[in-house]
Amino acid sequence: MAMIEIKSDYGYVLLAVVSTFVVGAWHGGRVGAFRKAAKIPYPFEYASYEQIQTASPASSKAMLAFNSAQRAHQNFNENHPSALGAMLIAGLKYPVATAVLGAVWAVNRVVYAVGYTNGSEGGKGRYYGGLWMLAHYVMVGMAGKAAWDFARA
Template identity: 40%
Template sequence: MSVTITVPSEYGYVITTTVATFFLGLWHGMNARPLRLKGGVKQPKAYADSNDFAAADAETKKTLYLFNCAQRAHGNYIENQPSTAIALLIAGLRYPRLSALLGVGWMIGRVIFTLGYCRRDKENGSGRILGFAIQFPMQITLWGLAAWTGISILP
């Protein structure tokens, strides 16, 4: 026995965009790894700590700082990706093209957020602000569209 599911082709945009968020998470890890290696931060430590900084020369301290920034950007992504991916799928039931577009914009904002966070010339991770300003409105809009999709199908 075989089961055939007919899905509107526009849902392909939503599904593909959602799957792309998985690979963006992988990219975050790949972004942090070289800094971990260069800074000498051994697994399973998630971040360079005060002992690492105390034993480091000036250049290594900068690398450790950037590693911590990359790790924090990755952590922030992990904190936001599940709810945004689910919202993308739910909102995509009613607004497939808009949801996919918002999802792509959200991912672009997340890349800019991470690249900005890891800039050598910015202090306190301040380079992340532009990426945040791009991605956050798209994330909130997806959440709102998902909520509206749910509300609209209530009896």
């Protein structure tokens, strides 16, 4: 049976993990603000194509911004579990590198969301935050390597 020693630097990994919770809460608040501005009532998840097409230009712009904020939040939620798992596993073996990558992931999720809701670029601004994806896949690879090393120990 392998013994896993938690290095003292693992606290940095936990800080990076907690930062993702803050980003998730920020996303939720942001979507709420965009929802209110677009006047999209609950339980509707998005403004429909028809609503956007028939709205005034100002309302249409607000609805598109809401849809973009909602999509950015959902994309965050789709990727958050695997990022957390990768951080927690990879951090056991590579705590400092994982903490840095986790911080890069969290910061770039904010950049992604802000860029996505930048109406002047039609959502293409999300690419400015694309570094989250590289950080994500590197952490997944590091988690796989750490798990392999633990399994072979």
